[in-house]
Amino acid sequence: MAKRATASEPLPDAIAARVDAWIESTRGRHAPPLTFAEVRKGVQALSSLYVERRGGHDLARRSLAGAGKRAAFATYYAPLHFLAAYYAVAARPRPCAGEALTLYDLGCGTGAAGAGAAVALGARARVVASDRSGFAIGEARAAYAAFGLRAVARRRDLLAALPRLRGTSLVCLGWCVNELDAAARDELLAWLQGPGRRAGLCLLEPLASSASPWWDDWVDALAESGARAERPRARIERPEWIAELDRAAGLDHREIGARLLWREPR
Numbered sequence: 001m002a003k004r005a006t007a008s009e010p011l012p013d014a015i016a017a018r019v020d021a022w023i024e025s026t027r028g029r030h031a032p033p034l035t036f037a038e039v040r041k042g043v044q045a046l047s048s049l050y051v052e053r054r055g056g057h058d059l060a061r062r063s064l065a066g067a068g069k070r071a072a073f074a075t076y077y078a079p080l081h082f083l084a085a086y087y088a089v090a091a092r093p094r095p096c097a098g099e100a101l102t103l104y105d106l107g108c109g110t111g112a113a114g115a116g117a118a119v120a121l122g123a124r125a126r127v128v129a130s131d132r133s134g135f136a137i138g139e140a141r142a143a144y145a146a147f148g149l150r151a152v153a154r155r156r157d158l159l160a161a162l163p164r165l166r167g168t169s170l171v172c173l174g175w176c177v178n179e180l181d182a183a184a185r186d187e188l189l190a191w192l193q194g195p196g197r198r199a200g201l202c203l204l205e206p207l208a209s210s211a212s213p214w215w216d217d218w219v220d221a222l223a224e225s226g227a228r229a230e231r232p233r234a235r236i237e238r239p240e241w242i243a244e245l246d247r248a249a250g251l252d253h254r255e256i257g258a259r260l261l262w263r264e265p266r
């Protein structure tokens with residue numbers, strides 16, 4: 001039987017208000033002009049792309065092709081990724097709470113995972129973000145601003161954006177490693193074991209093992225550097241827009257979760 005999440009703490013009011021305002025302003029950029037039905041179709045198209053057609057060519061580009069999928073990515077999956085990242089990180093011990101921290105949000109997409117992790121850490125986080133999609137970078141800038149985070153976001157390939165680390169840092173890889181080809185994944189893993197090992201790590205992937213068949217190898221490879229695998233789940237109060245799209249698209253995100261590979265910020 002599937003493991004159930006215990007009821008999660010509601011989001012603190014101040015964070016819930018920022019999530020609502022972020023969704024509202026993101027909707028304002030996408031729907032209108034798109035109708036609710038067009039966004040709902042985008043949600044279903046993205047869901048089927050991720051679940052059923054993952055093996056095909058260039059998932060990253062196909063997932064952002066078309067206004068409906070972009071609107072779904074920005075207004076629906078982004079808040080869900082924010083909440084999944086927030087609850088995953090909020091459950092970790094937080095030795096750096098209140099301290100200065102640089103969070104590298106690689107493959108940042110809409111900035112959802114990086115913003116969720118930064119807000120949950122409660123650290124004075126500066127975000128350095130990158131993604132190869134210009135559309136995503138625009139959305140990410142808006143997301144970091146919505147949560148009051150200091151951030152720079154640049155359009156760049158993930159491997160070209162691997163940082164030279166200084167000070168306390170955390171590398172966030174939210175639902176993007178599964179979009180890399182095998183050679184790029186190997187290069188990223190070698191960096192995380194080498195120059196990147198002095199950073200913390202927040203690697204998030206879907207619960208379905210078919211999305212990330214390399215997962216166990218990475219868990220083994222990074223264990224020696226202090227990384228630990230978890231499967232955090234949370235029962236959430238869905239924002240109204242998410243609940244409406246869930247109902248219309250035949251999906252249910254009252255409970256959310258992810259695979260997490262976590263190494264403390266350092």
Ligand SMILES: C[S@@+](CC[C@H](N)C(=O)[O-])C[C@H]1O[C@@H](n2cnc3c(N)ncnc32)[C@H](O)[C@@H]1O
Nearest residue numbers: 060081107108109112113132157158174176179
């Ligand atoms: C499923 S989205 C997740 C985005 C975000 N991290 C989140 O939490 O919602 C995956 C992102 O990885 C980006 N991506 C995929 N391959 C990339 C690469 N080689 N370099 C940079 N970004 C990449 C895509 O453009 C996309 O924005």
